[in-house]
Amino acid sequence: MPPRPTLYILDAYSLIFQVFHAIPLMTGPAGQPTHAVFGIFRDLLNLRNNSKPHTPAPVIDGGGPVFRSEIYAEYKAQRKEMPEDxxxxIPVIQRLFAAFGIPVLIEPGYEADDVIATLARQGAExxxxxxxxxxxxxARQLLNDHIRIYNLRKDQVLDADGLWADWGVRPDQVVDLLALTGDAVDNVxxxxxxxxxxxxxxLQEFGTLDHLLDCVDQVAGTKRQENLRAFAExxxxxxxxxxLRDDLPLKIDWEELRADGYDAKAxxxxxxxxxxxRFLDEIVDEAKPPEASWGTDAYQIIDxxxxxxxxxxxxxRQPKFSVDTETTSPDPLRADLVGLSFCWGEGVAFYLPVRGPAGSRVLDPSATLEALRPALTDPAVEKVGQNLKYDMLVLKRAGLEIAGPVTDxxxxxxxxxxxxxxxxxxxxxxxxLDHTMIPITAxxxxxxxxxxxxxxxxxxxxxxxGEDAxxxxRLEAILAPKVKAExxxxxxADLERPLIAILAEMEAVxxxxxxxxxxxxxADFARRLEGIKAEIFALAGHEFHIGSGPQLRRVLFEELGLPVAKKTPKGxxxxxxEVLEALAARHPLxxxxxxxxxxxxxxxxxxxALATLAHEDGRVHASFNQVVTATGRLSSSDPNLQNIPVRTEEGRQIRQAFVPGFPGWSLLTADYSQIELRILAHYSQDPALVRAFAEDRDIHTAVAARIFNVPESQVDAxxxxxxxxxNFGVIYGLSPFGLASRxxxxxxxxxxxxxxxxxxxPGVEAFIDRTRALAQQTGRVETILGRRRAISGIKNTTGRTLNLAERTAVNTVIQGSAADLIKRAMLLVDRGLREAGLKGRMLLQIHDELVFETPDAEIPRLAALVHRAMTTALTLSVPLKxxxxxxxxxxxxxxxxxxxx
Incomplete structure (x- = not known):
């Protein structure tokens, strides 16, 4: 007997809310929230590519009054408005369904659950x-031999046997079971x-709800009997x-529901x-002709x-060429050079192997690098590449530095x-380029x-x-004109390009x-943890796995009887x-x-982790990422030094392990004081804010004095x-609720x-309004040096509570300008160090702080140089401190x- 065709019914809003809460906030190129779209896109691709359903059918609530509200006025009354992000x-997800060729079923006046039930029955029939x-x-009440529940993310199917294993009831008992337990989601x-x-x-004992209510006297436990009698109705x-109703008068065009394929272009x-x-590779455009071959077969091997x-x-003879290195490791400071590739025209590339399998013909590494030195260091020749910082570090370890103009x-x-x-x-x-590169795994x-x-x-x-080169x-020929046109x-040329070499040097050091x-x-933290664990067990009255969610929930909410403040997306x-801090007022555990x-x-x-990340030289070589944050700030990884906490004593202690590399040397730190608020004052030109900084007053004390209407001398902690x-919250649209919570x-x-x-x-509010208006008009915002970020989703309204796009716009202007400032300062410091011939070295850039190591004898000179560079990097209408x-x-x-x- 041939297999039956399949119908996949998607409870659209259930899936959308699930992915919205499960996936961390994501934003698209224009700053728009995209995490729910991402989750649904992923699910539909998986469904399409793996299951190939005969008929996929998303169902959305039709809206309007429903019969259940007539039975119980509070039905779903607790449901909040859809989150603004x-x-x-939702409209993008609807376009997504259309691009997948999936018609959406919306039946006005009916809930999606009943439409799903009716559609499922008709499909099975x-x-x-x-x-x-x-x-x-x-939906578990609908299970039968031909209706199952499918978990898209886990690729798991639940049938009647699975229901019995999970809940211990048959499908025909699900309604009675949920009637007994209630349904908090729908306020039942x-x-x-x-x-x-x-x-x-x-239900295993009595079979049905009606029989149970008729036989309450036979139920174990006086309190349970009382509750069953009191809450029978x-x-x-x-x-x-x-x-659920499965008898709605639906008129389904089953041929229209048939999945004939998606619109790859859309x-x-x-x-x-x-x-x-990341999804582009999974979308196959069947109408597209095979891609024409690049020059991969014609690349020359110079061996x-x-x-x-x-x-x-x-x-x-080339005024410009691209260069790329092949190595043995993605860590440039542990990688051995395998070869170099060069390109200076489409279809023209050369590969110079210096390592290869045993018996391979390769060039001598030292002689090859020495021969390449004139071209790679020629200040008149432009070097093009992708992620050139990596190549710079690899070649630096091999004794060769790339110099002159670079285009990354x-x-x-x-x-x-x-x-x-x-x-x-x-x-x-x-x-x-509409080109799929050879994967390294090949x-x-x-x-x-x-x-x-x-x-x-x-x-x-x-x-x-050769393809990389x-x-x-080819990309430089497209991107460089675009950058110039924008x-x-x-x-x-003046900021990001020279910064590449500086970051490479910092990573190397x-x-x-x-x-x-x-x-x-x-070891000290381990002892403290054991002490805290003993206190926890004493308060709980027994030992349990502190890291286990189910065990912790049992202790908090069942054994200690603490109230449930909120639930996870899984219920x-x-x-x-946040929950634990709120519960701390009720119990010490x-x-x-x-x-x-x-x-x-x-x-x-x-x-x-830091101990294991240290290299043989005893130093940690973090990577500084230039192209990660949307605001222009640098980030670091392997390890992420920017996330070392400093608000707690224990967090600050970690910094004690970072030391200078030589006897007779010290660390020197230089930290911009309240830089984002100074940039706010510059942009807002608010007289009170500008005056406070001009007079070098403590800005938080000055603001407190005005808020509480007291002299600054009387402001308490x-x-x-x-x-x-x-100060730090309101300018980013923090709501009264958010401020109250903090x-x-x-x-x-x-x-x-x-x-x-x-x-x-008032100048601050005027600045926020101007930024919002500019983003709405132009679809973007700019930093102080002209860095741009696309923004979408700005409301055509005023008000002090900003949505995600508006918060993004204001944050980008201020935080992005702070990023411009410290990057410019880094260039000036680097130039100053080289010109002065100082031995001190720039080691870290952490938010608004620079960290150096220096001989003790050079501290006064380095401090003066760094201070001058950082305070003069840009000219603001308020002093830089x-x-x-x-x-x-x-x-x-x-x-x-x-x-x-």
Missing amino acids: LTPQ RGLDVYLCTADKD PGVPGIGLKTGAKL TARRARQLIA LKALCVECGFH TPEKLRLFLAELE TMVLSYLLESGERNHNLDELARRY LIGKGKAQIGMDQVEIPKVAAYA EAAW GLWDLY GVKVDVERLRQLS EPSTDA PALIVRHRQLEKLKSTYLD AQRRVAKTV LGISQAEAAAFIETYFQDY VDLATGPNWLDVAPLPAPPS
């Missing part, structure tokens, strides 16, 4: 195997004290609300619009001295589309079978390396860590930090859990804390603080007086 994603893609537990009350396990046991009403356009370039001589003669296609792409998350070569080739494999690039046959490496060459070339001190701190009581989590993360993420939160005050008090703030500093400090490690630094101007 989800609302703009038509000989289809029906799969319900939903997270709604009500049940019988107090009866959960899924208890309800299932009762509640349960019967719940049964009416939970039972899907790819959505990928670009939303920044989902003899004679070939090298002829190649060099040709290279020397990765950085160019970033300047054009800072909101894009991915600027790697594969993505850029797809995006701009050469070295993956997993346990992976080999080194130096073990791959040289012709294969040549094709791969040619792709960079007026961004000066930003690249690294920062010394005291591994023994890390071990001491780790479980939440035990996140939640506060200890928070403390345990904090110490455990510090120990594992920093103390233990609590008032200053309020002002600091307002300060532990009422929303009315928070609203009053915000109102007073904007009354006292830099706090200098020096000491034997990053924690124990003592303030230095500001050098004379």
